[in-house]
Structure formats: structure tokens, C-alpha cells
Amino acid sequence: xxARLFVLFAAIAAAMPSASMRERELKKRAxxxxxxTCFSSQSTFESYFSYNYPWGDTHNGAAxxxxxxATIIHDAYLQLQSNYTGPQSGDSSLQYDxxxxxxxxxxxxxxxxxxxxxxxxxxxxxEGCWPAFWLTAVEGWPPEIDLAEWKGTGKISFNTFNTSxxxxxxDVTYPTPTTAWHTxxxxxxxxxxxxxxxxxxxxxxxxxxTQYGAKMVGAAFYLIIDYQMLGSSGSxxxxxxxxxxxxxxxxxxxxx
Ligand SMILES: *[C@@H]1O[C@H](CO)[C@@H](O)[C@H](O)[C@H]1NC(C)=O
Ligand SMILES: *[C@@H]1O[C@H](CO)[C@@H](O)[C@H](O)[C@H]1NC(C)=O
Numbered sequence: 103x104x105a106r107l108f109v110l111f112a113a114i115a116a117a118m119p120s121a122s123m124r125e126r127e128l129k130k131r132a133x134x135x136x137x138x139t140c141f142s143s144q145s146t147f148e149s150y151f152s153y154n155y156p157w158g159d160t161h162n163g164a165a166x167x168x169x170x171x172a173t174i175i176h177d178a179y180l181q182l183q184s185n186y187t188g189p190q191s192g193d194s195s196l197q198y199d200x201x202x203x204x205x206x207x208x209x210x211x212x213x214x215x216x217x218x219x220x221x222x223x224x225x226x227x228x229e230g231c232w233p234a235f236w237l238t239a240v241e242g243w244p245p246e247i248d249l250a251e252w253k254g255t256g257k258i259s260f261n262t263f264n265t266s267x268x269x270x271x272x273d274v275t276y277p278t279p280t281t282a283w284h285t286x287x288x289x290x291x292x293x294x295x296x297x298x299x300x301x302x303x304x305x306x307x308x309x310x311x312t313q314y315g316a317k318m319v320g321a322a323f324y325l326i327i328d329y330q331m332l333g334s335s336g337s338x339x340x341x342x343x344x345x346x347x348x349x350x351x352x353x354x355x356x357x358x
Contacts, residue, residue, distance in 0.1 A: 128216060128291075128356040135207060138220075138352040144174045151203040156240075156324050163232055163333030164197045166190065171201030171329075179349035182233070182329035186341045198331040198339070201346075205325040205353070208240050211299050213319055215357030216291040219249050222283040224347040227276055229254040230339020232330040233346040235286065237323040245318045247301055250286045252276065254335030258284075260303040262313035270313040274305075283349060292319045325353070 140150045153169035155161050171183045182201035190196040211217055225233045234251040238244075244263040251259045258276040263269050276284070287304040299318035303310045329346040331339050 131215075131356045131358065133355045133357075134352065135209070135217075135355050136205065136351060136353040138350040140351055141174055141178065141180045141349065143177050147174050147180065150205060150207075151327075152206055154202055154204075155326065155328075156204050160196070161202075161328070161330060163330035163335075164195060164339070165200035165202075165329070165331040166193075166196045166198070167202040168199050169201075171199055172203050173201075175347075179347050180327065180351075182327070182346040182348075184231070184329055184331055184340075184344050184346075186339075186343070200329045200331060202326060202328040202330070204327070207325075207353075208322040209237065209325055209353065209355075210322045210357070211290050211292050211319055212357040213292050213296050215355070216289065217356070218287065218289050218352075218354045219325070220285065220287040220353075221351035222285050222349040223250065224281075224283055224345075225250075225252045225258075225276075225279055226344045226346060227252050227254065227256045227258075227279045228340060228344070229336040230332050231344055231346075232328075232333055232335035234326070234328045234330065235348070236326050236328065238326065240322040240324055245299075245315055245321050245323070247288070247290070247299075247313075247315060247318075247323075249288045249303070252279075252335070254339075258305070260288075260311055260313065262301055262315045264316040268316075270311075272303075272311045272313075274310055290318075327351075 154167040159167040173181050175181045184198050184200035235249045237247045246263040248261040257273040259273045261271040289302045291300045299315045301313045
């Protein structure tokens with residue numbers, strides 16, 4: 103009996119490739135969409151990224167985004183700088199000049215494929231500071247995946263939106279925010295149903311959480327590196343200049 107059961111399980115195992123075997127096959131198709139040298143000069147950076155949001159220079163917060171607030175430092179990393187301005191004359195809800203950039207490419211998890219997004223961050227976590235590294239749908243909304251977001255509580259958030267109310271959201275402790283680079287890696291993989299995307303979120307090499315997004319296979323995303331202020335991070339913020347730094351960003355595709 104035991105032997106026959108073993109044969110049965112072995113047959114099932116052979117028919118369904120293991121997750122690690124599948125991952126190994128997928129990795130053979132690795133294609134770099136954005137290389138980790140993308141911040142090696144202002145011109146290299148500008149060949150992969152555009153300034154502000156895809157839709158303009160404001161979004162759900164108190165910062166007006168300007169190209170001059172996004173700079174490559176030491177030919178090594180991207181710095182988004184937020185300057186406090188006080189209520190601005192054109193729109194008093196705007197109180198900061200800050201920086202946001204988005205990738206020129208759109209990113210899609212194709213059926214049977216996947217994408218990896220990785221970067222190192224020094225992200226401010228004080229109240230009123232709202233840095234984010236996120237994917238949002240090119241057509242409509244959601245889908246949205248917050249690859250990493252900091253909402254002024256000292257924590258880091260990882261979120262996947264099926265709808266505005268159906269959201270997988272996790273906040274975890276974010277140690278030494280201002281003094282150390284933290285590496286975030288998010289692996290997106292197409293599910294067998296041809297619709298669901300699995301997102302595995304890693305911080306400094308450790309898997310933190312796995313979330314599942316509905317109707318995300320085949321959906322095109324914008325990638326945004328955003329230093330917004332106030333909004334979801336609280337109603338009072340710094341009156342000094344603060345910075346969001348990003349280094350060694352890469353995007354790799356395993357799509358067929
Ligand atoms: C923003 O703040 C920095 C640091 O205080 C300062 O050097 C820079 O001139 C400010 N930028 C603007 C546009 O005022
Ligand atoms: C979102 O949809 C996926 C796919 O149907 C499901 O697995 C996941 O649990 C949903 N997320 C939430 C927060 O309900």
C-alpha cells in the first residue's frame with residue numbers, strides 16, 4: 103500500500119513541475135529591461151525615466167513635482183529632494199516642491215512569465231513624508247502594487263489592490279531608515295489561472311510576504327519612484343529639506 107501510494111505521488115510530482123523547477127526554467131529567459139547601472143549618469147537615467155507622474159505633477163498629496171528636484175548624485179544614485187515652500191500661491195494645498203520620476207517603459211506580466219523589480223533605498227519615515235516605489239495600471243485603476251511604500255509611521259508597507267476596498271496590505275518594522283540602504287526585491291509571477299499575479303516581497307534578502315493580485319496578468323503597469331508629502335503620511339510634515347535616495351534599480355523580465 104505504502105509503495106503504491108509512493109508511486110502515485112511520484113507520478114503526480116512528475117506531472118506538476120515543482121515551484122523551484124519552474125522558477126529555474128523561467129530564469130533561463132531573463133531579459134534585463136532596466137539595468138542596475140541606470141543611475142550612472144543624468145543622461146543614462148533620462149534614457150530610462152521621465153520626470154513627474156505619467157499624468158502630471160501632482161497626486162493625492164502636498165507636493166508639486168519638478169524635474170529640478172530629481173538628481174543623479176555622484177553618478178551613482180537617484181536623489182529625490184523635497185523642499186518645504188509653505189502654502190504655494192497658485193494652490194495653497196501644495197506646500198512642498200519635490201521629485202517623482204516614472205519609467206518610460208510599461209511593464210506587463212505575461213501568461214507563463216514574470217518580472218523582478220529590485221532597488222536599494224534610503225527612505226524617510228517621519229510623519230508627512232510619503233516616499234513610494236509603486237506600479238499602477240496604465241489603463242484605469244486598479245491594479246496597483248506598492249512594491250514599497252513608507253507612510254510616515256516609521257514602517258514600510260507592501261500592498262496589492264484588487265479593488266479600492268479589497269487590498270492585501272502589510273506594514274512591517276523598517277530599521278535604521280536614514281542611515282542604511284535597504285534592498286527591496288519584488289518577484290511577480292503569472293498564476294496558472296492566466297489572471298492572478300503572485301507578488302513575493304523581499305527586504306534585505308528575506309521574504310516578508312506573498313500577496314495575490316486579481317486580473318493582473320496581461321495588464322500594463324507604470325513604474326513610479328515617488329517622493330510625495332502629507333496625504334497618506336499625515337497632515338503635518340517637515341519644514342526642512344528631506345531626501346529619498348534610490349540606488350541599483352533593476353527590472354528583469356522572464357516573460358515568454
Ligand atoms: C532645497 O533645499 C536645499 C537644502 O536646503 C537647498 O540647497 C536648495 O537650494 C533648495 N532648493 C530650492 C529650489 O529652494
Ligand atoms: C485578490 O484576488 C486574488 C485572485 O483572485 C486573491 O487570491 C486574493 O486573495 C485577493 N486579495 C484580497 C485582499 O482579497
